[in-house]
Structure formats: C-alpha cells, structure tokens
Amino acid sequence: MIAAEDPRPPLPPFTLEDAVKKVRMAEDAWNTRDPDRVALAYTPDTRWRNRSEFLNGRDEVRAFLSRKWAKENGYRLIKEIWAHDGHRIAVRFVYEWHDAEGQWFRAHGNENWAFDDQGFMAERHASINDVPIAEADRKFRWPQGPRPQDHPGLTALGL
Known part of the structure; x- marks a missing residue:
C-alpha cells in the first residue's frame, strides 16, 4: 500500500494569488533541472502531452525530464500565468x-x-x-x- 502524500499547497480552487504562486513554484522547480524533484509535483498517475509525446505516470515523467535536460544545455525558463479557474491553470512560457x-x-x-x-498536477498539456x-x-x-526575484518576466521582456 502506498502512503498518502502531504498536500502541495496552494490547493484548489485557486485564487489569482494562489495560481500565480503555483506557476512560480513550477518555474523554480523546473529551473533546478532535477527530474526527481520536479516529478514529485505530479500525481502518481499523471497524464501528459508534451509536444508529440504522451506520458503516463511519474516514472515516465522522470525519464522524459532526464532525457530533456541531458539534451537542453543551459536551460533557463520563465512561466507566466495566462488564466485560472477552480482546479485549472493555463500558462505561457x-x-x-x-x-551540444x-x-x-x-x-x-x-x-x-x-x-x-x-x-x-494530474494533467499537463504542452504545445511548444x-x-x-x-x-x-x-x-x-x-x-x-x-x-x-528581480529578473523581469515575459511581458516585461516583450516576449
């Protein structure tokens, strides 16, 4: 039997403030380029579409992120909230x-x-x-x- 995991606040339904915080937390985690740490933000049975790749579960996510960051050197990411409602958040990045x-x-x-x-996160659909x-x-x-914290975001950079 798998032990229950502690909740990952902020919890839905999201306010705008909660959604913005969740987006920044995701950005910060992805910028570590640590597949083990990042994968823990997703449900054990998470479902992803990343470009043309479909993933199911944390193990596939972890393997995908390992491959991604082995190829993508010098990776630096900025995410920005686009919209939110209840249990859903949309971002642009x-x-x-x-x-090599x-x-x-x-x-x-x-x-x-x-x-x-x-x-x-139970679902992630990404177009890139x-x-x-x-x-x-x-x-x-x-x-x-x-x-x-003082680095400009996407809108301030004109992206």
Whole structure:
C-alpha cells in the first residue's frame, strides 16, 4: 500500500494569488533541472502531452525530464500565468537552451494544467515551438537555477 502524500499547497480552487504562486513554484522547480524533484509535483498517475509525446505516470515523467535536460544545455525558463479557474491553470512560457554544438534556441509554449484536490498536477498539456537564436540574442542570463526575484518576466521582456 502506498502512503498518502502531504498536500502541495496552494490547493484548489485557486485564487489569482494562489495560481500565480503555483506557476512560480513550477518555474523554480523546473529551473533546478532535477527530474526527481520536479516529478514529485505530479500525481502518481499523471497524464501528459508534451509536444508529440504522451506520458503516463511519474516514472515516465522522470525519464522524459532526464532525457530533456541531458539534451537542453543551459536551460533557463520563465512561466507566466495566462488564466485560472477552480482546479485549472493555463500558462505561457519561454525557455532558452543550447544543443551540444552550441546552437541556442528559444522555445515558446503554452501549458494547460489540471490539479487534484491535494494540489498535485494530474494533467499537463504542452504545445511548444523552438526558434534558433544567436547567443547574443539571449535574454535569460541569470546563473543556472531559479530565476532571481528581480529578473523581469515575459511581458516585461516583450516576449
């Protein structure tokens, strides 16, 4: 028998303040590039669509994130709330990364999230497009890890 996990506040139904906090918490976790830590935010039976890949459960999420961050070097992400209602949050995001040859990319995307009553994400639907950029055009230059609190968000950066 699996032990119950502690809730992951803020819990739904989300206020705007709660939803904004949940989005920043997700951004900060993803910027750690730690698949084990990130996977714990999802229900054990979470369902994902990420681009054209369909995942089921934390183990598949963990394996996916490990592959992702092995390929996407220098990964830095900013998420911004788009909308929220009850147990759902929609975000837009941009992240920058480079491949093994040093080519930089800026990935633009949208995610739709659905949460269970305990604050775990049960569904994640992501659509993402990568655009090659020159290193000089990068906008996300903070040290690896979570974005500093005073770093501008997507709207302030014109993204």
